Amino acid sequence: MIGKFIKNEQFNFIKKQVALIKDSYKKNSDPTVIRAVKELANAKIMELFPYITQEQTEMLDLSKKKTDFEYDQYIQELSQYLLPFPQLTEQQIKKMFPKAKKIKVPELAKLNREQITYLSWTDISTNKKYIIYELNEKMIGIECKYTLLSKDNVCSFCNRFGPVAFISTVTKAKKAKNPDYYKAIGNYICFDSSECNGKITNVDYLTTFFKESLGEPC
Ligand SMILES: [Zn+2]
Numbered sequence: 001m002i003g004k005f006i007k008n009e010q011f012n013f014i015k016k017q018v019a020l021i022k023d024s025y026k027k028n029s030d031p032t033v034i035r036a037v038k039e040l041a042n043a044k045i046m047e048l049f050p051y052i053t054q055e056q057t058e059m060l061d062l063s064k065k066k067t068d069f070e071y072d073q074y075i076q077e078l079s080q081y082l083l084p085f086p087q088l089t090e091q092q093i094k095k096m097f098p099k100a101k102k103i104k105v106p107e108l109a110k111l112n113r114e115q116i117t118y119l120s121w122t123d124i125s126t127n128k129k130y131i132i133y134e135l136n137e138k139m140i141g142i143e144c145k146y147t148l149l150s151k152d153n154v155c156s157f158c159n160r161f162g163p164v165a166f167i168s169t170v171t172k173a174k175k176a177k178n179p180d181y182y183k184a185i186g187n188y189i190c191f192d193s194s195e196c197n198g199k200i201t202n203v204d205y206l207t208t209f210f211k212e213s214l215g216e217p218c
Pocket residue numbers: 155156157158159160189190195196197199
């Protein structure tokens with residue numbers, strides 16, 4: 001039996017590759033072009049999973065699929081192997097934000113944990129955005145201030161162009177010239193985190209953001 005092994009962002013990446021393939025079929029591209037697109041997509045998908053079994057490799061292999069129906073089936077099958085975001089209790093979340101006394105935790109039972117790379121929610125009354133991510137097998141919470149922006153921009157986490165908020169967080173790294181102050185970092189990220197979780201295809205920047213916030217070398 002194959003256990004769950006695909007992360008949300010990896011699944012988004014695979015879906016993106018499938019969309020590219022379907023698109024090249026629709027454009028009636030030359031068969032050699034389609035084959036090249038498929039081979040490249042397959043190689044990129046395999047690169048995401050350096051330590052998989054033969055069975056998993058066969059499951060991920062999309063090179064023999066041809067029709068939209070076959071690709072939809074492929075995505076459907078893979079969706080059963082999604083690793084859920086770790087289960088958290090309200091208590092655990094509150095512990096991650098010891099300074100936020102009146103923190104409002106989202107309804108955890110309602111979360112679709114298979115579709116989450118990072119957990120985030122906002123508190124409109126305090127203009128705070130909370131972000132939780134598992135870094136080096138440890139769940140970490142970061143509190144940010146946010147400002148909604150009227151102009152669309154590119155999200156640092158998922159690279160989508162759309163409605164974003166400017167978030168800033170005070171890091172644990174002290175400023176070299178002025179050790180009394182902590183360095184703050186700012187980013188544009190999707191205001192709607194479920195939208196962002198649906199688009200994110202890698203955790204490169206998310207990881208950097210967490211390391212920077214913790215004052216760790218990136
Ligand atoms: Zn985003």
